[in-house]
Amino acid sequence: MKWLLRIFLAVLVLVIAGFAWWLFGQHHAALPAATRTAAKLQEPALIARGAYLATVGDCAACHTAQGGKRYAGGRALPTPFGDVPAPNLTPDDATGLGQWSFDAFWRALHEGVGRDGHALYPAFPYTSYTHVNRDDALALFAYLKSLPPVRNASAAPSLRFPYDLRASLATWRGLYFRPGAFVPDPKQSDAWNRGAYLVQGLGHCNECHVARDNLGGQPRGEALTGGQIPAQNWYAPDLSTHAHGGLQGWSADDIVALLKTGQSSRGAAFGPMADVVVQSTQHLRDADLRAIAVYLQSLPPRPAPAQPGMQLDPTASLARGVTLYEKQCASCHGKDGHGVGGVYPPVAGNPSVTEPTGINAIRIVLLGGFAPTTAAHPRPYSMPPFAQQLNDADVAAVVTYIRHAWGNNASAVMERDVAIYRHTPVE
Amino acid sequence: MNVRTPLLLAAASFALSLALRAHAADAPSVPDTLKQRIAACTACHGEHGQGTPESGFFPRLAGKPAGYLARQIKNFQDGLRKYAPMEYTVRGLSSNYMHEIAGYFAAQQVPYERSPVPAVSAEALHRGEVLATHGDPARKLPACAACHGSTLTGVEPDIPGLVGLPYDYISAQLGSWRTHTRAMVAPDCMATIANRLGEADITAVSAWLATREVPADAHAQPPGSVTPPLACGVLGAKETTR
Numbered sequence: 001m002k003w004l005l006r007i008f009l010a011v012l013v014l015v016i017a018g019f020a021w022w023l024f025g026q027h028h029a030a031l032p033a034a035t036r037t038a039a040k041l042q043e044p045a046l047i048a049r050g051a052y053l054a055t056v057g058d059c060a061a062c063h064t065a066q067g068g069k070r071y072a073g074g075r076a077l078p079t080p081f082g083d084v085p086a087p088n089l090t091p092d093d094a095t096g097l098g099q100w101s102f103d104a105f106w107r108a109l110h111e112g113v114g115r116d117g118h119a120l121y122p123a124f125p126y127t128s129y130t131h132v133n134r135d136d137a138l139a140l141f142a143y144l145k146s147l148p149p150v151r152n153a154s155a156a157p158s159l160r161f162p163y164d165l166r167a168s169l170a171t172w173r174g175l176y177f178r179p180g181a182f183v184p185d186p187k188q189s190d191a192w193n194r195g196a197y198l199v200q201g202l203g204h205c206n207e208c209h210v211a212r213d214n215l216g217g218q219p220r221g222e223a224l225t226g227g228q229i230p231a232q233n234w235y236a237p238d239l240s241t242h243a244h245g246g247l248q249g250w251s252a253d254d255i256v257a258l259l260k261t262g263q264s265s266r267g268a269a270f271g272p273m274a275d276v277v278v279q280s281t282q283h284l285r286d287a288d289l290r291a292i293a294v295y296l297q298s299l300p301p302r303p304a305p306a307q308p309g310m311q312l313d314p315t316a317s318l319a320r321g322v323t324l325y326e327k328q329c330a331s332c333h334g335k336d337g338h339g340v341g342g343v344y345p346p347v348a349g350n351p352s353v354t355e356p357t358g359i360n361a362i363r364i365v366l367l368g369g370f371a372p373t374t375a376a377h378p379r380p381y382s383m384p385p386f387a388q389q390l391n392d393a394d395v396a397a398v399v400t401y402i403r404h405a406w407g408n409n410a411s412a413v414m415e416r417d418v419a420i421y422r423h424t425p426v427e
Numbered sequence: 428m429n430v431r432t433p434l435l436l437a438a439a440s441f442a443l444s445l446a447l448r449a450h451a452a453d454a455p456s457v458p459d460t461l462k463q464r465i466a467a468c469t470a471c472h473g474e475h476g477q478g479t480p481e482s483g484f485f486p487r488l489a490g491k492p493a494g495y496l497a498r499q500i501k502n503f504q505d506g507l508r509k510y511a512p513m514e515y516t517v518r519g520l521s522s523n524y525m526h527e528i529a530g531y532f533a534a535q536q537v538p539y540e541r542s543p544v545p546a547v548s549a550e551a552l553h554r555g556e557v558l559a560t561h562g563d564p565a566r567k568l569p570a571c572a573a574c575h576g577s578t579l580t581g582v583e584p585d586i587p588g589l590v591g592l593p594y595d596y597i598s599a600q601l602g603s604w605r606t607h608t609r610a611m612v613a614p615d616c617m618a619t620i621a622n623r624l625g626e627a628d629i630t631a632v633s634a635w636l637a638t639r640e641v642p643a644d645a646h647a648q649p650p651g652s653v654t655p656p657l658a659c660g661v662l663g664a665k666e667t668t669r
Binding site for chain 1: 454457461463465505506507511514518519520521527
């Protein structure tokens, strides 16, 4: 009888998916090939503006393979549903944007639909880019059209069933996506509005800095409250600077410093955010960085966590943690956890240490690494990896200790957590 | 009152300076040196880039040509060489910083240590010697010495030495060229060679190299002292086919 039930459930799922596809699936036509590049697109000022906007959007991060030609695509974005390779954005006729008209580009950015009329997978963050205005889209398009064409066909997405079905994508779009536009708030300053536009649109910050649900959707009303990045296993912190926010107490200067130099008096960028700083934010104009800071500082306070502090008696682990910290960590981060300004980040009060999961601290202890290489810090200091020196219990002990010391008040981490993240592939 | 105010101010500033100094004493003093900056490298490769000759797991960097070392960092960044912890560590480094770090390790002078060599037959060692010094023209295999220098200590600035390296390291590198976890910019001459070698050849040549005495002068030979028999992208040859 069990098999009968299974078949019934499978048929039910298909019927619901088919209905959703019929209900929500926006059906789009293929757009004709662009016959020639309009003269308007060749204006140097427009191209230069587009180059800056492409940097703001960090398009190259996904649309460049490791060691590959810039913007020529090929990097596969890992998701819990399978890998989605980023396509070629250079104006190659056969494999890139060569035959794309601006209308097609605008529809992709604004509505998440490819030139052939098929919906795009939201690994391409059109959920954010839908807020980009048409003028900026035109500049971006002009810039991409100005790149040297590179022939590089991108692979097809390798999504698992049932995520590879068109109906699944249509359902997803019905649930989580509406084409939108950035609407300025006249009650707020110009800087706030500029910051909001950059953060919500091209910056696509919320693609990482929110906890996605089981279907990979971004829950409404929880923007920028932080979350674990699926498949990559780093924790992108909450970005509120007010009570219980992930950046509680951060000044506008702290935010600007982190985005511009990779470091602030509160902490340093690492993991995926280090790449963002190196490739994107360090190149942003000061006024734009300041605008981003103004907007982030307006994010509201967050509710107090339900179960603050340690969840079990960690006394034994803490004693081991103190010993390890003083032996391995204090020579750089200081006995008081304050670090050394501009050299070694503090551990006390550092949101990367106290984020809810402990993943970031665990992985940094295991991996070590350099602070981001930026114009401000061209020769950054680095942290040794401890993966070879410390076993899982040791890492758990020292991370639990630093999440508890100097007024930090975050949960203990378990040996089994370390075992998991020790083997997370580093992309 | 007027006399006292400056005194009070002086006392207050003295107290403040004491407090500041006490705080500064808590903060570690950090040497402004490259060695201090590259703790992420030296944690595994050793303070002087000596590596772990007993296991061969963390390769020696000391004294290898700077151009070669910088290229390896770049190759890890570009995914031509695959080893996740290395790829992660070097991913954000600028070209300038890579070259500076490479220069640091190239300048280190560390004596070579003997590493364990598996028991191989006299014939195998002889086979290894022939391959290293004469190659095998019938299979279009050039001698190691044709590129790595007559004393096998490498050639500035791009070709590493082969003597003084552990057996496990050499055989693992030749293997990784065959399994595509180590590559160079095309045309990849070492990939061509590694794929022409059989497994027994790799054992033989690695064993013979690992048993060689390191010459008193282990420095790489001067630039231009070899004429490479194969087209190598790392030596400036252009890719001919795609």
